Amino acid sequence: MGRRICGAMSHSRVRFATRLGVRLMEATATAAAPPTAPVSGPIRGLPPGPRMNRAVQTAIWSRRAQWMLEQCRARLGPIFTLRIAYEGEWVIVSDPEVIKQVFTGDPKVFHAGEGNQILRPLLGENSVLVLDEKRHIGQRRLLLPPFHGERMQGYGEQMQAIAAREIASWPTGTPYRLRPRMQAMTLEIIIETVFGVRGGARLEQLRDALRGFLDLTTDPRFLAPILALGPDRIRAIPAFRRRTDRVDALIAAEIAARRAATDLEDRDDVLSMLILACHEDGSPMSDVEIRDELLTLLVAGHETTATALAWAVERLVRHPAKLERLREEVLAGEDAYLTATIQETLRLRPVISIVIRRLTEPVELGGYELPAGASVTPAIHLVHRDPRIYPEPESFLPERFLDEPPGTYTWIPFGGGVRRCLGAAFAQFEMTVVLRELVRRHRIRPADPAPERNYRRAITETPRRDAEVVLG
Ligand code: HEM
16 A cells, blocks of 8 residues: 655654755756656666655655655656655656556566555554565455455445444534544444444444554554564564554454354355355465454555545535535435545545555666666556546546546556455445435535645545534
8 A cells, every 4th residue: 555654753853854845846846857758768777856865755755745746746757756764766657558557567576565564563464465476366365255346235234324323423513523433433334344243342342452453553653663663573562562462362252253153154244254265275264364354454444435535525515516416416316426426536635645566676667667676656646636637637526427437547546456455346335325324414514614635644645624514
């Protein structure tokens, strides 16, 4: 997945470096000419990049990633190099043809798991996110069936009940920040549909432990040491061990109970399906494999979907006519405008700005022969703002997707190829259910008419005021 934060620099140093870097970038805004196409054959080496050193580039990236991408693209063209601490070189690409080459490239050459090693202490050795090549495909094969599009209806009823319950508890007539509530809702949905745990003390315990675990993925108090110590030494920190041990014990108990259950064939939660799933050689998944994948689905699917939902509301309330059209169509039982609204939200406010592939051997791309070890990084944010693909790219226009479905390499909020988000259908279905429920029940207006800017929370770009609205 696209990542990450600014290493172990203190906040004030990050702020200083960002300010300095932003000034430098603005000062040199016209300095570098776009690279010209080579007369014969590709240019060997990395495309040009901003002139600031790695620390300053990292500082800007950690706070204003999307702005940085836009500035570099304007100055340097559709392919350029960023130098980010702990990450080596990122060759940012934004041309759909080049992105197609990356997404359809040989998975032996384009590694995604290698760049996600930081997640290994949390998600384990078997997580589909940290693996590459044969082992990655093996785990992904096991996870695909529960996430097939046609399975979604099965989760619909639970999702709808959770959304209705949660939304009914929100206050009306007063400013209210939706993102944290969306997050509570997506957590609840994952606990029921993925872990298959419903109601009672077990649910409470699991919810509490998973929340503690999720903090490890977003709280800078944990992220900074993970980066500083590296994935292998992080378990030395007692607070880290306590939280992961607690989650592990609860998941182990859940897996044991489910293995002993007699109604597995009739259950449609993901855990039950994983217990029944078999590797290619016919062997079942081990407890540790199941644990690793459950936590992977939780981490990959919970904050991302909540943030996308928050952005959908943030955009809609600033376009009252579109919100009204959505409401009318939903009340009439139609979903076309709702689907287009979700697609447009994910285009204009992609939750993740980039995805990363580390090269295991030299590759020719976009006029360059890139060296092994560099990372090729399709910039979701830049493709989605390309005026040649999307006229009026800054405008929120769900209508653009009514007649024409999104393109495979021009609409990439879920990445692509053999690493494309496993939960893409799940997330869009969940967004449909939640938004339908919300607009049916409430009139919504913004707490403040000014649009919300984006704010970086670990890997996701969230609305700065958490999608603050007033419900009526
Ligand atoms: C709006 C919500 C979501 C967004 C924007 C999103 C985005 C992404 C992106 C950009 C990637 C990386 C793709 C690549 O490298 O090409 C990814 C991977 C992944 N996502 Fe999602 N995701 C969302 C929701 C979910 C949900 C709900 C789940 C599961 C419950 C999920 C599970 C995964 C998994 C397992 C991977 C790793 C796939 C692999 O490496 O083979 N995601 N997601």
